[in-house]
Amino acid sequence: MPPNATASTPATAIAVDDLVVHRGGQPVLNSVSTRIAAGSVTGLLGPSGSGKTTFIRAIVGTQKVRSGTVEVLGHPAGTKPLRRRVAYVTQDASIYPDLSVKANVAYFAALYGRSRSEAMTAIERVGMGDHAHKLAANLSGGQKTRTSLACALVIEPEVLVLDEPTVGLDPVIREELWDQFRTLAKQGATLLVSSHVMDEADRCDRLLLLREGRFIADDTPADLRASTGTANLEAAFLHLIRELEKAN
Numbered sequence: 001m002p003p004n005a006t007a008s009t010p011a012t013a014i015a016v017d018d019l020v021v022h023r024g025g026q027p028v029l030n031s032v033s034t035r036i037a038a039g040s041v042t043g044l045l046g047p048s049g050s051g052k053t054t055f056i057r058a059i060v061g062t063q064k065v066r067s068g069t070v071e072v073l074g075h076p077a078g079t080k081p082l083r084r085r086v087a088y089v090t091q092d093a094s095i096y097p098d099l100s101v102k103a104n105v106a107y108f109a110a111l112y113g114r115s116r117s118e119a120m121t122a123i124e125r126v127g128m129g130d131h132a133h134k135l136a137a138n139l140s141g142g143q144k145t146r147t148s149l150a151c152a153l154v155i156e157p158e159v160l161v162l163d164e165p166t167v168g169l170d171p172v173i174r175e176e177l178w179d180q181f182r183t184l185a186k187q188g189a190t191l192l193v194s195s196h197v198m199d200e201a202d203r204c205d206r207l208l209l210l211r212e213g214r215f216i217a218d219d220t221p222a223d224l225r226a227s228t229g230t231a232n233l234e235a236a237f238l239h240l241i242r243e244l245e246k247a248n
């Protein structure tokens with residue numbers, strides 16, 4: 001069995017049905033539904049303000065929902081059985097500025113019963129080995145993001161949710177991180193990764209395209225290109241938007 005999966009890992013890792021969320025009195029998610037398979041990488045794509053972070057918050061259980069259901073690994077989102085099984089890397093790196101990279105990750109490791117050597121392994125995996133002794137306050141934006149990611153990786157979550165993890169990273173590191181995501185999925189973890197960079201979409205098994213609080217596509221990259229008759233995913237997204245505008 002893959003290291004990240006357990007006997008209780010269901011084939012559908014995340015099930016969302018008719019989810020409605022309002023924020024600031026306005027509808028942000030309008031009855032969205034989807035199934036996310038265990039051991040896969042799903043890309044959550046959409047323009048700024050389309051509701052990606054809100055959807056992610058509903059998955060990790062930090063978002064008040066108006067109606068509908070969100071189940072993760074067979075449990076309602078955000079409930080106790082999921083506490084050690086789901087990790088969330090937010091857009092703003094959530095690390096302690098007055099601690100070193102190593103101390104930050106070791107702290108998370110200790111909280112989840114992992115060793116210091118496992119913390120170092122997670123640091124190496126995100127390419128931060130050479131910066132392990134630096135204070136988090138002195139890191140670049142991308143290095144902070146990678147440190148945050150190491151804090152999530154060290155707990156070996158079954159579900160890893162990442163909100164725009166590659167923003168501000170150079171192409172080499174982005175490539176390496178995507179390789180990491182693919183490896184984790186191969187080991188059985190389920191990843192939901194938001195992005196507004198279309199060239200990353202091809203690295204996903206499945207894509208959720210969000211626009212104005214609705215999914216306008218929930219498909220594999222290949223099927224999305226085929227169904228829209230387009231050569232790349234940016235063109236596919238634009239095609240779908242134009243079709244919708246024509247229909248309205």
Ligand SMILES: Nc1ncnc2c1ncn2[C@@H]1O[C@H](COP(=O)(O)OP(=O)(O)OP(=O)(O)O)[C@@H](O)[C@H]1O
Pocket residue numbers: 023024025028046047048049050051052053054055196
């Ligand atoms: N705390 C809040 N109160 C009121 N409205 C909010 C709040 N947070 C977000 N919104 C609104 O909800 C909508 C969706 O926001 P969300 O952050 O989910 O979008 P997003 O797709 O993640 O955007 P981005 O790519 O810019 O991060 C936006 O219109 C936003 O203005």
